[in-house]
Amino acid sequence: GQQVMQIPxxxxxxxGEDFTTYCxxxxxxxxxxxxxQRPGGHPVFLIQLVKSGEVKKQKRLTFxxxxxxxxxxxxxxxxxxxxxxxxxxxxxxxxxxxxxxxxTTLTVKP
Amino acid sequence: NAGVTQTPKFQVLKTGQSMTLQCAQDMNHxxxxxxxxxxxxxxxxxxxxxxxxTTDKGEVPNxxxxxxxxxxxxxxxLESAAPSQTSVYFCASRRTSGVLSYEQYxxxxxxxxxx
Numbered sequence: 061g062q063q064v065m066q067i068p069x070x071x072x073x074x075x076g077e078d079f080t081t082y083c084x085x086x087x088x089x090x091x092x093x094x095x096x097q098r099p100g101g102h103p104v105f106l107i108q109l110v111k112s113g114e115v116k117k118q119k120r121l122t123f124x125x126x127x128x129x130x131x132x133x134x135x136x137x138x139x140x141x142x143x144x145x146x147x148x149x150x151x152x153x154x155x156x157x158x159x160x161x162x163x164t165t166l167t168v169k170p
Numbered sequence: 171n172a173g174v175t176q177t178p179k180f181q182v183l184k185t186g187q188s189m190t191l192q193c194a195q196d197m198n199h200x201x202x203x204x205x206x207x208x209x210x211x212x213x214x215x216x217x218x219x220x221x222x223x224t225t226d227k228g229e230v231p232n233x234x235x236x237x238x239x240x241x242x243x244x245x246x247x248l249e250s251a252a253p254s255q256t257s258v259y260f261c262a263s264r265r266t267s268g269v270l271s272y273e274q275y276x277x278x279x280x281x282x283x284x285x
Contacts, residue, residue: 069210093273102260103213105273148212152271156201156220157228162212 064089064151066161074169079136081164083149090153092132094123097163098145106134106147139168171196176261176277183251183284191246191280193261201266202244203274204228204236206257213260219244220266251284258282 065084073079083092091110095103107116109125109132116123122135136143146163153159174195183189195202200221205213215228219238233255235247244263248255258281262274 066212091271095274102276102279103262103274104276108273150274156266156271157215157218158203158271158274159215159229160205160213162210 064092064149064159064161066149066164068164069162070165070167072167072169073139075141076138079139079143079166081134081147081149081166083132083134083161085130085151087153088129089132089151090129092125093150093152093158094132094134095148095150095160096145097148101145103148136166139166141168141170144168173197174261174263174275174277176259176280178280179278180281181283183248183282185252185284187251188247188249189251190248191259191261191282192243193245193277194243195261195263195275196242197263197265197275198241199263199265199275200241201264202238203262203264204234204244204246205260205262206230206255207260207279208257216246216259251282253284256282256284 093108094106097103113127114125120137124133146165148163149161150158177192203218204216214230217236219225222241237245258279261277264274265272
């Protein structure tokens with residue numbers, strides 16, 4: 061079935077450094093969602109991207125959807141300790157269902 | 171609004187025991203989902219329900235049954251628990267409209283251990 065591959069699996073950064081996680085698919089995605097899960101918590105929705113080449117920003121977070129709609133990225137500028145957690149992308153191409161990537165776990169050293 | 175609630179929060183079972191995980195949402199969402207999350211494996215869909223009265227298998231349905239009791243409630247049953255079912259279980263719901271899918275709202279999770 062449809063799969064989304066996320067890289068890297070883990071990322072350790074010093075506070076203040078930037079962070080990027082990538083989500084890739086071999087097939088065209090209709091839209092993609094990003095979620096954040098804090099340690100011990102549940103996934104929380106961040107954003108949805110629908111259009112080819114779309115770029116959306118939320119404060120220090122920048123989300124991009126590729127021109128071919130086969131990849132997406134989440135970039136965090138100047139990480140803070142509050143950014144720790146696992147970031148998931150989710151493909152919603154199959155109506156009603158989502159396929160989640162395995163996530164990128166971010167740790168931030170103060 | 172409470173959002174998505176799940177009970178219990180923690181459960182320990184012996185191999186072969188049965189149990190039902192309960193989930194309810196108060197957002198009038200038509201679609202509901204059950205996922206399991208194992209370390210480093212992301213979220214895997216067990217079953218989902220696109221609307222009241224309908225259920226469909228997801229990626230890993232073996233060993234589980236579900237029931238969409240009404241629009242609010244979606245339960246997950248383990249008939250004969252196995253150690254491989256040790257995991258964190260999340261229920262989620264969202265509004266869907268035709269081919270449009272909106273964000274999912276997740277419950278706090280049930281941490282299940284099968285010994």
